[in-house]
Amino acid sequence: MSTPSLFPYLLRLADDRLVLGHRLSEWCGHGPILEEDIALANVALDLIGEATLLLKLAGDAEGQGRNEDALAYFRDSGDYRNALLVELPKGDFGFTIVRQFLFSAFALLQMDALQRSSNAMLAGIAAKAVKEIRYHVRHSAQWVVTLGDGTEESHGRAQGALDELWRYTGELFLADAVDRDAASSGVGVDPSTLIEPWRAQVDEILTRATLTVPSVTYMQRGGRDGRHTEHLGHMLAEMQIVARSHPGASW
Amino acid sequence: MKRALPSRDELFEILGGVMDPEVPVLSVVELGIIRDAAATDDGVVITITPTYSGCPAMREIESEIRGALDIHGFGPVDIRTTYSPAWTTDWITGPARAKLEAYGIAPPGPVQPEELIPLRRRSALVRCPYCKSENTEQRSVFGTTACKSIWYCNACLQPFEEFKAI
Numbered sequence: 001m002s003t004p005s006l007f008p009y010l011l012r013l014a015d016d017r018l019v020l021g022h023r024l025s026e027w028c029g030h031g032p033i034l035e036e037d038i039a040l041a042n043v044a045l046d047l048i049g050e051a052t053l054l055l056k057l058a059g060d061a062e063g064q065g066r067n068e069d070a071l072a073y074f075r076d077s078g079d080y081r082n083a084l085l086v087e088l089p090k091g092d093f094g095f096t097i098v099r100q101f102l103f104s105a106f107a108l109l110q111m112d113a114l115q116r117s118s119n120a121m122l123a124g125i126a127a128k129a130v131k132e133i134r135y136h137v138r139h140s141a142q143w144v145v146t147l148g149d150g151t152e153e154s155h156g157r158a159q160g161a162l163d164e165l166w167r168y169t170g171e172l173f174l175a176d177a178v179d180r181d182a183a184s185s186g187v188g189v190d191p192s193t194l195i196e197p198w199r200a201q202v203d204e205i206l207t208r209a210t211l212t213v214p215s216v217t218y219m220q221r222g223g224r225d226g227r228h229t230e231h232l233g234h235m236l237a238e239m240q241i242v243a244r245s246h247p248g249a250s251w
Numbered sequence: 252m253k254r255a256l257p258s259r260d261e262l263f264e265i266l267g268g269v270m271d272p273e274v275p276v277l278s279v280v281e282l283g284i285i286r287d288a289a290a291t292d293d294g295v296v297i298t299i300t301p302t303y304s305g306c307p308a309m310r311e312i313e314s315e316i317r318g319a320l321d322i323h324g325f326g327p328v329d330i331r332t333t334y335s336p337a338w339t340t341d342w343i344t345g346p347a348r349a350k351l352e353a354y355g356i357a358p359p360g361p362v363q364p365e366e367l368i369p370l371r372r373r374s375a376l377v378r379c380p381y382c383k384s385e386n387t388e389q390r391s392v393f394g395t396t397a398c399k400s401i402w403y404c405n406a407c408l409q410p411f412e413e414f415k416a417i
Binding site for chain 1: 301304305306307333334335336337338390391392393394395397401415417
């Protein structure tokens, strides 16, 4: 695989995790109960850890001397390549959990396939991530069922979250030239091949949660090309302010 | 003057004195974090692997490894990180598991092959490290560190942590 394609491919993998990890970190100190405060912070830590390794690899592939911190803190929103799904504000606990389940189920299939990447570093990162994401899926799936098949209030909130989030799921499975190049060279996986197993797993949990997949067919897109919602810029402003105010600082 | 080159076993023995900052009853060797150690005339190369991708203790662990080796004067200490093969709790040995339990942390069970998407609550029994009852229940998959989960013992009414099998 040529270096020009490897960099943007790795950036997509990394940015999904960095942005969602930051969104989850916003729960720290605000969780509905202590155990969930800790759980969301743990998942955030895993995602930011995976993002750090992927950004480092991306920086090496780019060969312009940018390390993981430079890529995380000194890119503007238009240079981020995450899917729109992960940048939406955290919402209430139900919204955060439903999104986490939708993303983690996708991420597990994606990282499972990437364990066989021809890029040894990426395969190693993926093998590690799979172990972590199993716990993310278990945690979020249990909560989706608890909330969906819970009280009228919790069911309504979970269904509302699903209605709002569903139109952002399609982008996860869109494949463009970068994805196809990554897949054909053996480095990456074509995300469009993951939608069927993903949908089967999601349907199983949503059924048990008595939640209904909305009938919308229109899917939002743009994140992979750097066209984001207004929310990402605000999030990055907070995430990047310290590093940009004190460039080169270490502690 | 530098000492004679230490063997791999000697290096492992020294590193056996470096305790994990989060689980201070286990050394970094017992946890399986140290993957390799070798000495040359140019210094020592230690290969480590993180327990979790985002483990915040890795930098602290590196600095403690460096400190433990520096006093022996083997020369510069080069610490390399490997991600493959991925760390597994299966590398924690029997004696180390007993130390964990004595410390109040239920040791990890064997890593079970499971379906790719683990949707169902697992059925494995976790024994209370205090009263040894198996009448326990999981309160949260995630505990005070990435590597642990929170449990509750219905027999002695004591909350405790379990080292998660990964």
